[in-house]
Amino acid sequence: MLFLAIKHLLARKKQSLVTLLGIFIGTMAFIMISGFFGAQQDYMIDMMVSGDAHIKIQARERLIDRQEMERVLFPDYKNVMWDRVPAGRRSAANIENPRGWLEKFKTQPEVLAATSVYGTTGIISNNGKNYSLSITGSDPSEQIKITNINSKIVKGAYLDLEKGTGGIIIGQELANDLAKEINDIITLRTVDGRAVPFKIVGIFSNGEKRSELGSAYMSLTDAQKMGNAAGKVTQISVKIDNFRNASSLADQWKAVSYDSVQSWDQLNSGLLQMFSTQDMTQYCVTGVIMLVAGFGIYNILNMVVNQKRKDIAILRSMGYESGDIIQLFILQGLFLGLVGGLLGCLTSYLVSHAIGDFSMGGPMRGAKLHITFNFYTYLQALLISNGVAFLASYLPSRAASKLTPIEIIRSGAE
Amino acid sequence: MAALRVENLEKELGSQKTKILKGLSFSVEEGEFVSLVGKSGSGKSTLLYILSTLDWPTRGQVLFWDKDITKMSSQELHSLRNQHIGFVFQFHYLLSELSAMDNVLMPARKAGLYEQKKEFAEHVLESVGLKDRMNHKPGELSGGQCQRVAIARSLIMQPKFIFADEPTGSLDSANSAMVFDIFQKINKEMKTTIVMVTHDPDLAQATDRQILLSDGQLVT
Numbered sequence: 203m204l205f206l207a208i209k210h211l212l213a214r215k216k217q218s219l220v221t222l223l224g225i226f227i228g229t230m231a232f233i234m235i236s237g238f239f240g241a242q243q244d245y246m247i248d249m250m251v252s253g254d255a256h257i258k259i260q261a262r263e264r265l266i267d268r269q270e271m272e273r274v275l276f277p278d279y280k281n282v283m284w285d286r287v288p289a290g291r292r293s294a295a296n297i298e299n300p301r302g303w304l305e306k307f308k309t310q311p312e313v314l315a316a317t318s319v320y321g322t323t324g325i326i327s328n329n330g331k332n333y334s335l336s337i338t339g340s341d342p343s344e345q346i347k348i349t350n351i352n353s354k355i356v357k358g359a360y361l362d363l364e365k366g367t368g369g370i371i372i373g374q375e376l377a378n379d380l381a382k383e384i385n386d387i388i389t390l391r392t393v394d395g396r397a398v399p400f401k402i403v404g405i406f407s408n409g410e411k412r413s414e415l416g417s418a419y420m421s422l423t424d425a426q427k428m429g430n431a432a433g434k435v436t437q438i439s440v441k442i443d444n445f446r447n448a449s450s451l452a453d454q455w456k457a458v459s460y461d462s463v464q465s466w467d468q469l470n471s472g473l474l475q476m477f478s479t480q481d482m483t484q485y486c487v488t489g490v491i492m493l494v495a496g497f498g499i500y501n502i503l504n505m506v507v508n509q510k511r512k513d514i515a516i517l518r519s520m521g522y523e524s525g526d527i528i529q530l531f532i533l534q535g536l537f538l539g540l541v542g543g544l545l546g547c548l549t550s551y552l553v554s555h556a557i558g559d560f561s562m563g564g565p566m567r568g569a570k571l572h573i574t575f576n577f578y579t580y581l582q583a584l585l586i587s588n589g590v591a592f593l594a595s596y597l598p599s600r601a602a603s604k605l606t607p608i609e610i611i612r613s614g615a616e
Numbered sequence: 617m618a619a620l621r622v623e624n625l626e627k628e629l630g631s632q633k634t635k636i637l638k639g640l641s642f643s644v645e646e647g648e649f650v651s652l653v654g655k656s657g658s659g660k661s662t663l664l665y666i667l668s669t670l671d672w673p674t675r676g677q678v679l680f681w682d683k684d685i686t687k688m689s690s691q692e693l694h695s696l697r698n699q700h701i702g703f704v705f706q707f708h709y710l711l712s713e714l715s716a717m718d719n720v721l722m723p724a725r726k727a728g729l730y731e732q733k734k735e736f737a738e739h740v741l742e743s744v745g746l747k748d749r750m751n752h753k754p755g756e757l758s759g760g761q762c763q764r765v766a767i768a769r770s771l772i773m774q775p776k777f778i779f780a781d782e783p784t785g786s787l788d789s790a791n792s793a794m795v796f797d798i799f800q801k802i803n804k805e806m807k808t809t810i811v812m813v814t815h816d817p818d819l820a821q822a823t824d825r826q827i828l829l830s831d832g833q834l835v836t
Contacts, residue, residue: 206711209714210713212713213713512707513709513711515709516703516705516709516711517722518670519668519703520698520703520722520726520769521694521695521696521697521698521699521727523690606670608665
């Protein structure tokens with residue numbers, strides 16, 4: 203029946219072309235949107251797993267407990283009346299036994315690197331403008347194993363933080379704003395008002411304006427001095443061998459500790475949720491396009507079935523069975539689905555290559571993305587286009603197969 | 617043994633179960649050229665469609681070489697239509713996308729004999745006077761030429777039977793005569809059994825036997 207199916211398609215070139223175009227656009231939209239979102243998601247996930255720790259251990263923040271206060275302050279009283287009931291957060295949370303964690307990690311083969319981190323804030327003033335810096339103090343040699351910060355250094359070297367005290371690494375955007383270069387001195391004001399001078403030993407650029415303006419790195423000791431918190435640790439950053447196992451490992455560690463243990467995906471669950479929304483949007487947009495294309499196939503084949511009633515009658519009288527009639531119309535739908543799908547795949551591939559690297563703009567203006575090539579996306583697109591074509595052609599085909607020659611002849615089909 | 621035998625054939629149509637055919641019994645011998653004649657509404661076309669397995673009797677039997685079509689499986693019926701029966705309708709019912717040659721070869725395609733039947737298709741088209749038109753599509757042929765292509769199509773599988781429903785009904789007298797001559801030639805040279813519905817008394821007279829129907833019953 204393929205011979206006759208192709209003859210039917212060629213006999214109505216315009217209609218076939220329009221339907222083909224619908225399938226082609228649907229397939230291309232699916233692949234391009236998938237590729238675009240995929241590139242964005244890959245970049246974001248790369249930022250999460252390469253630009254940050256796989257697992258973060260932080261002190262659990264505790265709230266002031268009225269009963270605990272009463273037990274400590276008024277142990278001899280049964281009923282205590284308060285003018286204002288004690289509430290709020292306790293003072294800055296620190297990990298009580300960071301050394302214990304680091305010792306534990308030495309025995310865990312899946313842990314590739316771990317460092318104690320002290321996070322604090324510093325302010326730089328320049329020509330009347332204040333820049334608030336989120337400072338990460340850690341062991342530099344471990345920090346470069348945990349994150350890809352070393353590859354983002356554009357001037358100086360991250361490990362120069364180990365050469366004595368008072369070194370700082372700032373972002374390119376901040377360096378530009380302050381008109382500072384490597385080896386220049388900047389003065390940071392601590393939260394308690396002290397002014398501490400630092401020498402710029404490195405400048406990083408990761409493509410994110412906010413990060414380049416508001417983040418800085420230094421050694422753990424320097425950060426602790428800045429925060430006036432000698433020996434204190436606010437976080438332990440861990441890198442493991444397979445970032446996909448991070449959440450299960452974090453759950454295991456959480457079960458045996460009072461500290462808060464969270465994996466990269468748990469920390470970014472909101473963002474990952476957004477990816478699901480993006481995927482939904484992608485399926486909806488493609489779904490609508492494919493639905494329209496499917497209706498196109500359905501309408502055209504329905505019309506063809508009506509136009510070809512006499513052909514069906516004569517084919518049946520020649521011994522063609524109902525299965526042959528189904529085949530005749532399904533082959534037409536599948537042919538459109540396959541050719542439209544393949545053309546969509548090919549064009550998407552060529553267009554993706556032609557576009558090459560692109561920038562997201564906005565805060566990620568420095569990030570160069572490339573439309574993702576994923577074999578399964580192409581396969582999925584082909585399956586969807588052919589699935590839609592099959593479904594859209596099945597109903598008219600089935601209706602056609604049910605027509606008996608005598609019904610058509612009696613109804614006087616011309 | 618009769619090639620085709622009809623016994624107590626009845627056909628009812630519609631929700632009112634209007635009797636179109638009322639207990640017909642007759643037989644057709646192998647190689648016979650029979651015409652079915654009668655007034656409009658006498659049931660001759662309905663009878664032809666039942667004989668040619670396109671329609672189903674309400675009661676009674678239609679036997680091809682003593683095999684009842686009402687007891688045949690769907691597969692056997694399709695095979696019977698494809699291998700042993702040729703149809704010619706009042707309208708040619710050619711597939712407009714295909715050339716005369718491809719139209720003629722459609723039954724052979726179904727039987728998987730496309731390549732083997734190509735030469736014979738040329739011969740058949742030549743015998744109906746269309747050798748130089750075999751690559752033309754129906755839209756490029758006259759009504760008479762199309763009907764001759766339809767006859768060639770009915771012959772491609774060298775069937776034992778040809779059923780024709782007013783094959784000359786839509787043609788002028790010259791073309792009618794030409795088509796009828798072809799039927800006579802087929803009947804004589806190929807020994808094909810032909811059952812033809814016609815309104816033309818002259819054509820009916822030229823066949824071996826006339827079966828006259830009136831109000832669903834046999835008159836002769």
